[in-house]
Amino acid sequence: MGHVTVTLQRYVRTIQEFLSPQIANNPLINTDTWFQQDGASSHTARLRLECVQRKGPTCGMDFVSEKVSALSKLNITTMDAINWSDHKIRKHLRHEAFQTWTNHTLRGKGVIVCSDLPKANSWVSNRRGLSSSECTSALKMSSNISTVRAIPGRTLSTTRCRHPDCSELETLGHVLGQCPKGELLINARHHRVRHALVTSLKTLNWEIHEEVHCVSSDGSFRRADIIAINGRLKRALVLDPTIRFERNLNQATEVDVKKKSIYEPCLPYLSQKHNVPLKQWSSLKPKSKERKKERKKERKKERQKGRKKERKKARKKERKKERKKERKKERKKERKKKKEKF
Numbered sequence: 001m002g003h004v005t006v007t008l009q010r011y012v013r014t015i016q017e018f019l020s021p022q023i024a025n026n027p028l029i030n031t032d033t034w035f036q037q038d039g040a041s042s043h044t045a046r047l048r049l050e051c052v053q054r055k056g057p058t059c060g061m062d063f064v065s066e067k068v069s070a071l072s073k074l075n076i077t078t079m080d081a082i083n084w085s086d087h088k089i090r091k092h093l094r095h096e097a098f099q100t101w102t103n104h105t106l107r108g109k110g111v112i113v114c115s116d117l118p119k120a121n122s123w124v125s126n127r128r129g130l131s132s133s134e135c136t137s138a139l140k141m142s143s144n145i146s147t148v149r150a151i152p153g154r155t156l157s158t159t160r161c162r163h164p165d166c167s168e169l170e171t172l173g174h175v176l177g178q179c180p181k182g183e184l185l186i187n188a189r190h191h192r193v194r195h196a197l198v199t200s201l202k203t204l205n206w207e208i209h210e211e212v213h214c215v216s217s218d219g220s221f222r223r224a225d226i227i228a229i230n231g232r233l234k235r236a237l238v239l240d241p242t243i244r245f246e247r248n249l250n251q252a253t254e255v256d257v258k259k260k261s262i263y264e265p266c267l268p269y270l271s272q273k274h275n276v277p278l279k280q281w282s283s284l285k286p287k288s289k290e291r292k293k294e295r296k297k298e299r300k301k302e303r304q305k306g307r308k309k310e311r312k313k314a315r316k317k318e319r320k321k322e323r324k325k326e327r328k329k330e331r332k333k334e335r336k337k338k339k340e341k342f
Contacts, residue, residue: 101143106151109144113246146172173245186243193241194225206230214273217265224263229276236276238263 071081074093081089102112114121122128124142127135140146149155149162149170161170163181168174177186198208209227216222226239240259244251267281 107143107145110246110248111143112249113251114142116249141172141176144172148172148175150174171245173247176245177243189243190241193243197226197239197241201226201228204230205232209274212270214263214266215269217268222262222266224266224270227270227274229274234280236270236274236281238267238270238281 068078068081071089072078075096076084076089076092084092098111098115101108104111114124123130123135123138130138137146145151147154149159150172159169160166161168161174161179161181163179166179166181168178175182194210198210201208207229209229210225212224212227214222214224224238224240226237226241228237228239230236240263242255242259244255267278270276271278271281
């Protein structure tokens with residue numbers, strides 16, 4: 001037998017013309033008999049459901065009814081269970097589980113940040129570049145259930161840091177970013193992040209200065225990690241990377257405000273030192289309306305350049321076509337002259 005594609009109409013016809021007479025004429029089949037099938041699209045369509053429901057209780061119990069009853073326990077209505085695709089149901093259940101996880105005050109602390117940047121947190125599902133032990137450790141740290149003393153139930157004596165020279169609370173944020181026990185590791189991690197930023201900016205033709213000494217307006221001294229200048233874009237950046245334990249979605253803006261309060265008073269000194277106007281520094285950006293106008297002008301210039309290139313290409317094509325036509329005419333004339341001679 002060859003391969004047969006089972007469409008919805010063909011499946012309904014087999015139920016009506018073959019299965020229903022067999023059920024009606026077979027004395028062994030009673031009301032306790034189940035008609036069970038999988039979740040194929042031809043099995044779960046509305047036309048097929050109506051056909052089965054007309055045949056009475058002998059055909060009524062199938063995969064769809066069990067699916068509806070199971071999903072009703074997960075607060076999904078019958079209509080949604082029938083109309084939604086399997087992908088949409090999984091997405092809804094994943095979202096509900098994520099919301100319940102984020103509502104935990106302690107063991108869901110920082111989990112909400114995973115939805116802010118899905119690409120950076122894709123390791124949770126695909127585990128690329130991580131071993132099984134590294135993945136479990138990362139999941140524990142992301143969900144704030146690592147073995148630190150500040151978590152209830154981890155210690156009976158004290159919640160303070162176990163390092164003798166430190167008396168702070170032993171939270172995961174303290175261990176990863178503040179404890180003097182891991183100071184060398186914290187500095188090495190910071191330098192790796194700074195090096196990655198520098199290499200990426202250099203590939204984009206930015207002028208980079210590292211560990212720049214600067215003076216604030218009140219006379220105090222500062223040291224910026226990275227000064228990036230781009231003369232083509234007329235823009236300059238003061239970059240001071242910091243690695244924090246993620247707590248909430250407002251943490252990035254809080255860190256940005258704190259860093260700006262440190263480095264904005266140093267911009268007059270940096271502008272004189274590197275011959276960059278104050279307006280070009282990132283912390284003193286023009287207003288949003290002015291930026292939109294500038295972007296529109298830049299886009300217009302790019303479009304005009306693209307249109308000029310397209311026009312040049314079109315003109316070249318037209319010239320080639322004209323030359324071909326002229327050559328063809330010349331060849332025809334030569335052929336006619338040869339024929340007339342003969």
